[in-house]
Amino acid sequence: MNPRNIFLHDKVPSKNKEELVETLCRDKNIHIERIISKGNTTPPGQWYDQEHNEWVILLQGSATLELKNKEKVNLSEGDYLLIPSRLKHRVSYTSEEPLCIWLAIHFSENTEIIKKHNNK
Numbered sequence: 001m002n003p004r005n006i007f008l009h010d011k012v013p014s015k016n017k018e019e020l021v022e023t024l025c026r027d028k029n030i031h032i033e034r035i036i037s038k039g040n041t042t043p044p045g046q047w048y049d050q051e052h053n054e055w056v057i058l059l060q061g062s063a064t065l066e067l068k069n070k071e072k073v074n075l076s077e078g079d080y081l082l083i084p085s086r087l088k089h090r091v092s093y094t095s096e097e098p099l100c101i102w103l104a105i106h107f108s109e110n111t112e113i114i115k116k117h118n119n120k
Contacts, residue, residue: 042090061100064093
């Protein structure tokens, strides 16, 4: 078994190109990915409207998420957020230096993670 490092990567996205998304783990109930951004944003007028919940943590860099209700959420290193399914959102800013490294966990409402989180 060979460990990998979440901060080490071979590729860096170009500004205004697509983010680099790498699946780290996936099964029928959960999908874990690392996302690397460098000035990347969601195209104007486009919104994510996901069928699943997403728990995301910004490990490096700074970013801003915009919600459809006009709310803006500024994220710094170490900040995390639970984005419920069907909450329309977009990325309106990601830092270039340092580039952004995200860890995103996508899961359904039936996943044990959300059950434990809600029962605290």
